[in-house]
Amino acid sequence: MRHRIAVIGGGPAGLTFARVLHRHDHPVTVFERDPAPDARPPGGTLDLHENLGQRALGKAGLLAEFQALSRPEGQAMRILDTDGTVLRDWKPRPDDRANPEIDRGQLRDLLLGPLDVQWGRKVTEVVPVTRDGVLVNFADGRQETFDLVVGADGAWSRVRPAVSSATPQYTGVTLVETSLDDVDTRHPGLARLIGDGSMAVYGVNRALVAQRNSGGHVKVYAQFRAPLDWHTHLDGLDLADAEAVRSSVPALFDGWAAPVLDLLRRGTAFVRRPLHVLPVSHTWAHVPGVTLLGDAAHLMPPLGVGANLAMVDGAELAESVAGPGDLDEGVRAFEEQMWARAGRWAKITAAGLERLVSPDPAQALALFDEVQPS
Ligand SMILES: Cc1cc2nc3c(=O)[nH]c(=O)nc-3n(C[C@H](O)[C@H](O)[C@H](O)COP(=O)(O)OP(=O)(O)OC[C@H]3O[C@@H](n4cnc5c(N)ncnc54)[C@H](O)[C@@H]3O)c2cc1C
Numbered sequence: 001m002r003h004r005i006a007v008i009g010g011g012p013a014g015l016t017f018a019r020v021l022h023r024h025d026h027p028v029t030v031f032e033r034d035p036a037p038d039a040r041p042p043g044g045t046l047d048l049h050e051n052l053g054q055r056a057l058g059k060a061g062l063l064a065e066f067q068a069l070s071r072p073e074g075q076a077m078r079i080l081d082t083d084g085t086v087l088r089d090w091k092p093r094p095d096d097r098a099n100p101e102i103d104r105g106q107l108r109d110l111l112l113g114p115l116d117v118q119w120g121r122k123v124t125e126v127v128p129v130t131r132d133g134v135l136v137n138f139a140d141g142r143q144e145t146f147d148l149v150v151g152a153d154g155a156w157s158r159v160r161p162a163v164s165s166a167t168p169q170y171t172g173v174t175l176v177e178t179s180l181d182d183v184d185t186r187h188p189g190l191a192r193l194i195g196d197g198s199m200a201v202y203g204v205n206r207a208l209v210a211q212r213n214s215g216g217h218v219k220v221y222a223q224f225r226a227p228l229d230w231h232t233h234l235d236g237l238d239l240a241d242a243e244a245v246r247s248s249v250p251a252l253f254d255g256w257a258a259p260v261l262d263l264l265r266r267g268t269a270f271v272r273r274p275l276h277v278l279p280v281s282h283t284w285a286h287v288p289g290v291t292l293l294g295d296a297a298h299l300m301p302p303l304g305v306g307a308n309l310a311m312v313d314g315a316e317l318a319e320s321v322a323g324p325g326d327l328d329e330g331v332r333a334f335e336e337q338m339w340a341r342a343g344r345w346a347k348i349t350a351a352g353l354e355r356l357v358s359p360d361p362a363q364a365l366a367l368f369d370e371v372q373p374s
Pocket of ligand 1: 010012014045046124152155157295302306307308
């Protein structure tokens with residue numbers, strides 16, 4: 001018997017899950033709240049690790065296409081002191097395929113392929129056990145039932161309350177994100193400063209990170225420890241007013257080298273991203289017919305693994321439910337495996353955030369030296 005399976009959310013977790021099921025010829029319905037794939041900017045670049053995101057793409061049969069699209073040179077990492085001195089300048093070997101970068105939009109399109117996503121279908125609630133299966137309520141008032149509902153709907157999941165009362169908590173660190181376009185022609189000095197991959201500067205309780213995407217696009221993240229409502233204390237700073245942000249956010253990095261601050265001063269639009277996390281070892285009592293993947297299950301600080309884990313979750317759950325065994329037993333076994341893996345990474349990333357945005361900037365450099373291959 002073919003199970004009626006729905007996945008809520010068309011991010012890395014949900015699309016990988018659906019794509020691996022598709023490869024196993026198992027039907028699945030993907031519900032995504034965005035009205036279209038390009039309804040909002042897709043976000044920055046992602047590095048997909050050989051043993052995580054790339055392994056998941058292998059299970060979807062998409063590894064060769066990923067290798068053609070991805071940017072191995074984007075693995076380069078440079079660290080500067082706040083006065084602009086280069087402290088580390090790491091470049092990958094030409095054959096290094098450990099963590100190549102890919103734009104989020106390219107990854108989404110690669111995973112979408114032949115999938116038939118129901119766009120503009122925002123889920124409001126999932127009710128676990130009804131006589132017909134699991135009930136899904138939509139914002140447009142419609143209802144549908146399934147044998148298995150998979151919550152891959154990110155940090156503020158509407159599926160999570162069906163299995164867990166946990167809610168994301170603020171870490172005390174906020175990002176302000178901006179971007180630069182055509183950096184090689186319009187800002188050649190900044191292009192040289194950033195190099196082929198990422199560049200980071202660490203100061204006391206703050207950091208500035210710039211990451212190259214494809215096509216000369218650069219994402220810049222100002223990171224600092226601050227109360228959740230920090231911007232309301234800056235004379236009512238309106239984050240939609242790019243001119244006002246351009247003049248006030250660099251002041252948080254007072255005394256830093258001018259070219260570094262230019263990364264912010266030349267930014268276009270600004271977005272505030274307070275970092276929230278779920279408890280480090282978030283688990284739940286198994287609920288038949290409902291489970292969670294990715295950020296919905298284990299939201300952690302963005303230290304380069306969230307999308308990777310989301311994709312591995314998606315691929316493993318798909319293989320588990322596509323098999324001949326009992327559906328519920330397959331989901332239970334998957335959850336145990338996901339919780340163990342996510343728990344390990346949640347500890348690592350929580351400790352990492354403490355060191356990267358730290359009162360002692362030497363901690364960030366030490367962390368880089370511990371994890372970077374020499
Ligand atoms: C600044 C930043 C940089 C990052 N860099 C990296 C990196 O380099 N490498 C890495 O591995 N990770 C990175 N991450 C983490 C990564 O973005 C997430 O872990 C990853 O996107 C999680 O994937 P997901 O599919 O679980 O959730 P999401 O990507 O959040 O996708 C959830 C999807 O569900 C949809 N949705 C939400 N609610 C509903 C609803 N009610 N009904 C229907 N659909 C809904 C959303 O529209 C979205 O499409 C970064 C995160 C941030 C914030």
